[in-house]
Amino acid sequence: MSKILIVAEHDGGKLNASTAKSVTCAAKIAGATIDVAVLAADAAVIAAEAAALAGVSKVLVVESPANKEPLAAVLAPQIAKLAAGYTHVFGPSTTFGKDVMPRVAALLGVSQVSDIMAVDGSHTFKRPIYAGNAILTVEAPAGAPVVATVRVASFAAAAAGGSAAIEKVDPGAALPSHTRFVSRSGASTGRPDLQSAAKVVSGGRALGSAENFKLIYSLADKLGAAVGASRAAVDAGYVPNDLQVGQTGKIIAPQVYFAIGISGAIQHMTGIKDARTIVAINKDGEAPIFESADIGLVGDLFKIVPELEKALG
Amino acid sequence: MRRIMVGVKRVVDYNVRIRVKPDNTGVITEGVKMSINPFDEIALEQALRIKEQGLADEVLAVSIGPADTQQQLRTALAMGADRAILVQTDAAMAPLSVAKVFQKIAEAEQPFLTLLGKQAIDEDNGQTAQMLAALLDRPQATSCSKVDIADGKATVTREVDSGLETLEVDLPAVLSVDLRLNEPRYVKLPDIMKAKKKPLDIKSVADYGVAEGAAFKTVKVDPPPSRQKGIIVKDVAELVGVLKQKGLV
The missing domain is CATH 3.40.50.620 (HUPs)
Known part of the structure; x- marks a missing residue:
């Protein structure tokens, strides 16, 4: 038992x-x-x-x-x-x-x-x-x-x-004092939590800048989705590290995952294996992300994302 | 002697495409490129930087694995480690057993800091640092992206799900490191020559009074389930149509 x-x-x-x-x-x-x-x-x-x-x-x-x-x-x-x-x-x-x-x-x-x-x-x-x-x-x-x-x-x-x-209960364990908490950063964004959100919109290196990442935030807000990012986007400094999706970041299982300007490196795909539906938007039709995506759209994200946001009403 | 101990694991190189053996007993490791676990390389780089800042006198690289692990330890010595210990075994080693061997080495070598990768990219267990800290009854900080040493303490920033967490720990301590801590240096040819003369001691697991063998019985190893091939839509209107049909927006 x-x-x-x-x-x-x-x-x-x-x-x-x-x-x-x-x-x-x-x-x-x-x-x-x-x-x-x-x-x-x-x-x-x-x-x-x-x-x-x-x-x-x-x-x-x-x-x-x-x-x-x-x-x-x-x-x-x-x-x-x-x-x-x-x-x-x-x-x-x-x-x-x-x-x-x-x-x-x-x-x-x-x-x-x-x-x-x-x-x-x-x-x-x-x-x-x-x-x-x-x-x-x-x-x-x-x-x-x-x-x-x-x-x-x-x-x-x-x-x-x-x-x-x-x-x-009182477990009665002797507790050490050699480890002390100093601070925690990474404030609440008002958006759904990436780890448990039903919808996630993620951006990759193709966004090109922190400024351009606003496109991702805007689409996410329209969908009521959490925002994620590839390791390349995090390493390039477009977004903070706690948004990273992948083997070395967060492993998530949303109902729908939008991978925008993300090529689909193995370590990223490991983080979204359990996503129910993967939507990929990428200008490179040969990008590995299309091998795992349920729905793919080949084209320029800077044109498609605003259009998509508009089409969603 | 202010010493830093670094764990170095020999693993299948991160660029190798992993294949499961046809008899489902494991993954194919014969004839594939082996390297230092990338997280351990970052741990070693951090140890070298701390030494270069004048805050340590010696960097000791330790590994447990087959005889060929000498290659990875020679690389560690070429990067700048001062000496190395290989605890040689062909057996599988449980994470707790690895931690027990490291505990014995730490008790003999008395490092003020032990740095390990946050996980090895083969078995992805992510246990050794925390277990070593527990066995030594010393502080731990996992997934460190920043490490500052001063006044007998380490101030470390950890990558956590909610963002970044800063802890202060008394030394000696055991830290596990994350990807963003640093970028490891490249090894130069003269350093490879020099590394051949640096001390590399070979020990056995029995020397430390620890048992060999895996923690758990391997029932089988399978390839991951593959996703079904999806569809390509031609424009935004079609995309929205499919999403609505699936009830996703």
Whole structure:
């Protein structure tokens, strides 16, 4: 019988959608009991959101000023203590989970299963290797805890409608003071979140400048879409790094993805493999993006994008 | 001796097109070009820059892998590392076992800073740095795009989903590096000659009291599912028509 603990991701005030997706992954394990751990300074709202996820039995709350910022060195010893009695400990494969979960795994004396994209059994999982160019099926040993990160683009969010019990706990772990939070930048843009948006409009190097990227923002706003970018556009300084889509940026699974002036390098395509529909607009008809696009339009983006925005009314 | 330790993994070169073996036991690595993991190259470059700023005395490159890994360590020495250790094995190594070997080396060598790539581009595990930090009970910062060393501390900027996060960590610390931290230097011919004379110690995994072998059983390796070939539309009007028909706009 599997007993799964999911480490909640949040921004200090609200639960991140990656948690609901991790719950869906955990629920693929037959007969599993799923609990969620919320470590925060002020956990009331976050815990209530976690308790409302369908399939969650219990929410464990560790409320402490030390948990105000998600510092792996501070969180990991607490999570490792909470993990006692659980067969599995899952976290999202976001920058939060990638940071903290391997530290938890080491404290529990196991290697981690990184980036679960499919569940074949309680200890058998599929995960991408070589930037998604191969899919590895691994079997973790029974009798040791399974510590894993969940590739959030591979799972839908668990529905609301649950009513889990919320329980305050004190893991009693000694916490280090050698790591201190200084600051975070990358303010909210008012647009949908790139990682969870149903529609995404991305621009590439062909935009040519930060100024020209306004075309992308404008189309995105018309569609109610999030904005993304290729690594080339980020490296050229047209947009900040948190907009990067691809193997080294964000891996996303929107309903529709517009790739505008993006050639379609492998590392970019890895980030959008799970997009339902890919629309490519590029003046080079031979660009690799057209091999993966569901709908392609060959032409000058500077003409097409304004025209498209207008045609959308 | 103010020492920086850098992890260097031998991986299939990032330009090689990956092919899955017909019997689904792995990917084809025979006869393909092997290189230093690109993220590790960035870690090494950062170590060299810190040394060049006068903030370190020695850069030690360490690797775990087959005998041929000497090639990648010689490249690391040619880039400017002062010495290297190869923990030689033909066996697969679990991420936790790699971290345990690095832990033993770090305990012996006492680096004030350990730099690793944020992940290796073969298995994409992304675990070693965090595990090493946990085993040493030292600070970690992953996916660093900026590293400043001063007064026994490192101030690091991390690339996170919401943007950039800055942390201050006490040294010694373990950092994993991201692509935008720096651009690694090219190796010059005279440096390749010089690198041949630099010390490269060969050790075994058993020397560190760590077990060889993978963490998990490989059930199979498959090629990724391919997308269906799409359609090409001739103009914006047709594009909007298709999008509306699919209910996407």
